[in-house]
Amino acid sequence: MSVVVIGDRAVGKTSMVIALHDPGTKHVKVLTDLKKYYDPDTGEAAGTSRKEEETLLVEVKLPGGERQIQVRWIDTPGEAWEKSKEWQETKLAAWQGIQTEVSQSQGVLLLLPPQRITTEEELRRPDAWTNNLASWLQFFNQNCATVQHILISIHKADLFCDIQAEAQRWRYEQLKGLRWIEYNEYIRNTYFNKADEIIREYNRQHSTSLRFFITTIKNPSLLELPWIHLASYLAHK
Amino acid sequence: MTRQTPKSAEIRIIGPRQSGKTTYLATLAYFPHKKQMKQLYAGMEITPVGEDAERLGRMAEDIIMQGNKLAGTFKTNIDYLPFYFFRIKIPSIKGMPPIEIELNTRDYPGKIFEEIPLPHKQSEVEPFIDDLFTANAWMVMLTDWEPGRDKTLYKPAFKKLCEEIFNKEKINPEIKNLRIAVVMSKCERGELWPCRLDPEEDLFRVRLPETYDFLKTKLSPQRLKFFACSSFGVLSDRIGDFDPRPNRYIPDDGSISEFNAFLRIPEQWQPYGLIAPIYWLSTGRTLHDHRL
Numbered sequence: 378m379s380v381v382v383i384g385d386r387a388v389g390k391t392s393m394v395i396a397l398h399d400p401g402t403k404h405v406k407v408l409t410d411l412k413k414y415y416d417p418d419t420g421e422a423a424g425t426s427r428k429e430e431e432t433l434l435v436e437v438k439l440p441g442g443e444r445q446i447q448v449r450w451i452d453t454p455g456e457a458w459e460k461s462k463e464w465q466e467t468k469l470a471a472w473q474g475i476q477t478e479v480s481q482s483q484g485v486l487l488l489l490p491p492q493r494i495t496t497e498e499e500l501r502r503p504d505a506w507t508n509n510l511a512s513w514l515q516f517f518n519q520n521c522a523t524v525q526h527i528l529i530s531i532h533k534a535d536l537f538c539d540i541q542a543e544a545q546r547w548r549y550e551q552l553k554g555l556r557w558i559e560y561n562e563y564i565r566n567t568y569f570n571k572a573d574e575i576i577r578e579y580n581r582q583h584s585t586s587l588r589f590f591i592t593t594i595k596n597p598s599l600l601e602l603p604w605i606h607l608a609s610y611l612a613h614k
Numbered sequence: 615m616t617r618q619t620p621k622s623a624e625i626r627i628i629g630p631r632q633s634g635k636t637t638y639l640a641t642l643a644y645f646p647h648k649k650q651m652k653q654l655y656a657g658m659e660i661t662p663v664g665e666d667a668e669r670l671g672r673m674a675e676d677i678i679m680q681g682n683k684l685a686g687t688f689k690t691n692i693d694y695l696p697f698y699f700f701r702i703k704i705p706s707i708k709g710m711p712p713i714e715i716e717l718n719t720r721d722y723p724g725k726i727f728e729e730i731p732l733p734h735k736q737s738e739v740e741p742f743i744d745d746l747f748t749a750n751a752w753m754v755m756l757t758d759w760e761p762g763r764d765k766t767l768y769k770p771a772f773k774k775l776c777e778e779i780f781n782k783e784k785i786n787p788e789i790k791n792l793r794i795a796v797v798m799s800k801c802e803r804g805e806l807w808p809c810r811l812d813p814e815e816d817l818f819r820v821r822l823p824e825t826y827d828f829l830k831t832k833l834s835p836q837r838l839k840f841f842a843c844s845s846f847g848v849l850s851d852r853i854g855d856f857d858p859r860p861n862r863y864i865p866d867d868g869s870i871s872e873f874n875a876f877l878r879i880p881e882q883w884q885p886y887g888l889i890a891p892i893y894w895l896s897t898g899r900t901l902h903d904h905r906l
Contacts, residue, residue, distance in 0.1 A: 440680060441672040525685040558681035558876045562865055577868025584632070584686070584873045586865075609676040610685055613669050 379449035380607060381479050384488035385509070386455025389532045391415075391422040392594055393488065394433070394450060397604060402597035404438040404549060405604045408445075414452075425454045428475055437608035440554040444612040451478050460512065476520055483614070484526040484607045487513055488592070491537045492571065507572045514579045521585075526610060528603045530590035531568055538568070543591065544598035549605055557588075557606060564589040620701070620714040623896035626746050629755030630767065631724030632872055634799040634845055636670075636684050638755065638888070639698060639721055641845040643667055644674030646883040651906075657705035657712070660889075666696040679880045681863075689723040692741045696720060704893065708902045715896045731770035743778055750792060751895035755799045755843070758806075758821040759872045768825040776832045793898065794838050795891035796829065800872075802844040802860035802886070810842035810886065811904055817842055839894055842904075843887040846877055850884070851905075 382390045395415050398407035409431060415422045429452040436445050453475055456464040465472040479485060492506040502508075510529075517527055534540050547563075549555040569576060569589055580586050590603045627635050643662040645651070651658045662668050677684055700717040726742050729735035746752060756768055783789035798817045801810045809816035818826040818840045829838055849857035863878040864871045877883060889906040893899065 439672075439676045441675040523688065525688075554676075554680040556681040558863060558865065562867075565867060580867050580869035580874075584870070586867065586869045586874050606682070609680065609682065612676065613673045 379451060379478065379482040380484040380486060380611075381451040381453065381482045382486050382488065383453050383458060383479065384455070384532070385458050385490060387424075388455065388488045388490050389594065390455070390488055391425050391429075391452055393532065393592065393600065394452070395420075395422055396594040396597075396600060397435075400597075402601035404551060405601040405608070406436045408434040408436055425452050426456075428453055428457075428471060428478070435604070435608065437605060437612065438551040439605070439609055439612060440551060444608065446608055446611045448607075448611065449482075451475075451482070460509075480520045480522070480524070482524055483611065484528065485517070485521060485524050486528045486530065486603055486607070488530055488532040489513075491531055491533050492568075493537065507575065510569075510572050511575050514575060518579070518582075525585055526588070526607060527585060528588045528590060528606065529569075530592045530603055532592050534591040534593040534599060535595045536593075538591065540593055540596040540599060544596050547602070548598055549602060555602070555605075560602070561588055564591055620716045621896050622716045623718070623751060623892065624749040625717060625719045625751045625753055625892065625895055626749045627719060627721040627753045627755065628727050628746070629724060629797075629799070630727050630757075630763070631686060633724060633755040633757050635721040635724070635755050636673075636687055637678065637845045638799065638843065639719070640670045640674040640678060640684060641885050642700065642888050643670035643698070644678075645888075646674070646679075646880075647847075647885065650884065654905075655705050655707060657703060659701070659703040661701040663699040663701055667698040667700055670698060678877050679883070681876050681880075683874065683876055687721065687723045689725045692722075692745055695722065702889070702892065704889065704901075707906075710899060710901070713893075713897065715892065717892060717896070727771060728767060730774050731767070743775075746775075747778070747782055747786075747789065747792075750788075751795070752792070753795045753797055753891050753895065755797045756822065756825075757800055757872065758798065758817075759800075761821070764822040764824045768822060769828050772825060772828055772832075776828075792837060793895050794833065795841055795895050796838065797841045797843045797887075797891055799843050799845070800875075801842045802846050802848050802862060804858075804860065806842070807844075807848060807858060807860070810844070813842040814840040836898070839891075839900075841887055841891045841894075843885075843891065845885050845888070846875075847884040847886045849879065849882050851886075 384390050391414055395411055397405055398411045431450050433448045433450045435448055457475055521527060547560050568591055592600050594600055629635050645660045662671050697718055697720050702715040702717055704713050706712045722742055729739050798813055801807060846862045849859050849861050861878050861882055862875045864875050890901045893901045
């Protein structure tokens with residue numbers, strides 16, 4: 378079972394997985410030692426310069442019981458996803474390797490940066506965030522025909538919403554679970570509404586619908602949700 | 615209930631993609647309405663046996679009950695497809711003797727069914743066809759949400775399957791005992807629900823006429839029967855608490871509804887017509903309670 382984490386440079390791909398290892402969350406704990414991916418003194422993740430692969434042993438508390446699942450985690454360097462395609466062109470073999478991994482994986486978790494207009498550049502291009510998502514959807518269209526689970530999360534949620542309130546509202550509990558479809562509808566309507574049209578268009582053409590999340594390493598309840606969602610499938614493979 | 619020798623049934627479940635085969639099996643394993651069923655018929659019991667069948671039950675609990683949907687069964691080598699074992703105890707119902715069925719079943723990836731009529735796919739389909747004939751009963755799950763499929767897929771698939779049946783039974787006369795239950799799945803849909811009471815007349819003859827006519831001319835009533843089934847059911851079909859809305863939720867996100875339906879209220883999960891096809895396939899007798 379492999380899960381590939383993808384996303385633009387510095388969006389927080391590696392640190393998300395590290396946070397699930399240390400400290401972990403109430404329902405998800407990566408048991409595999411990931412110390413080599415971060416500086417134990419500062420807790421900060423080093424930038425990933427090449428494709429990293431690791432078999433993660435993950436403990437997840439699902440409504441049907443506690444499970445340990447093995448996830449083949451493929452971390453990708455942020456440069457690989459730059460729109461300039463410079464990395465893709467100069468490191469063709471590595472890029473093709475990543476494309477193959479993605480297309481053969483069971484789950485893809487895409488981390489997006491928050492939608493913010495803070496710089497002059499962003500002010501000039503207000504549609505940049507939506508256009509970025511559109512190009513990701515195009516990537517899924519070309520490479521993910523048989524990927525069963527495509528999850529998209531706007532990461533660093535602490536920068537754009539009241540994470541305590543959202544975590545309170547969408548708290549997963551082992552016995553009760555979570556109404557995933559309601560969570561998904563809420564997140565899509567609230568945080569992805571700018572991209573509504575392109576999401577609908579994608580869903581119309583594909584049998585595997587996209588699932589939406591907001592995550593931040595500053596709130597374990599929100600952070601664990603995409604992993605619980607994935608685990609509920611992977612645990613039964 | 616008098617102790618009887620359990621009846622063995624070997625059933626293969628086939629049908630196109632998204633016809634609800636795995637959801638049907640997970641629902642059977644979880645049997646969400648077991649309480650109500652036991653009240654209705656004391657002694658009614660469905661027990662998944664072994665790791666694979668138990669896993670189906672957990673999938674129902676961890677995925678369907680939580681407002682997610684099961685992932686499709688991707689095409690794979692037949693040797694990788696699990697067998698699911700169930701022990702099904704059915705008490706005496708309306709004069710029928712009680713029975714214990716030991717069910718051994720497996721479902722195929724939907725893509726295989728879609729490839730049955732394609733000549734250029736025969737080498738890929740062949741191992742599955744061979745496996746089909748190791749069972750004495752088939753359950754074929756169909757939907758009618760794409761009406762053109764009656765002519766373009768279902769009839770050609772049955773044509774090919776019937777050819778295989780007639781060729782093989784010349785060599786192996788046991789195949790003459792093969793029973794085929796043709797099941798219309800997802801009958802919670804408003805336009806299908808009232809038709810569930812007479813599935814042959816009101817569902818298959820009306821909605822899949824070409825397939826229906828073909829099957830009726832090729833197979834005797836001893837070998838062929840039509841059923842209606844709904845893994846999700848409706849919110850309630852009890853007298854005095856009647857809410858015939860489908861217990862399913864279809865999000866407004868652009869996705870095609872048949873690919874993307876979720877259980878709406880897990881607490882009111884009452885599947886319909888799960889057992890009747892298994893009972894007929896195993897015994898040749900019809901259960902006279904349409905809810906089962």
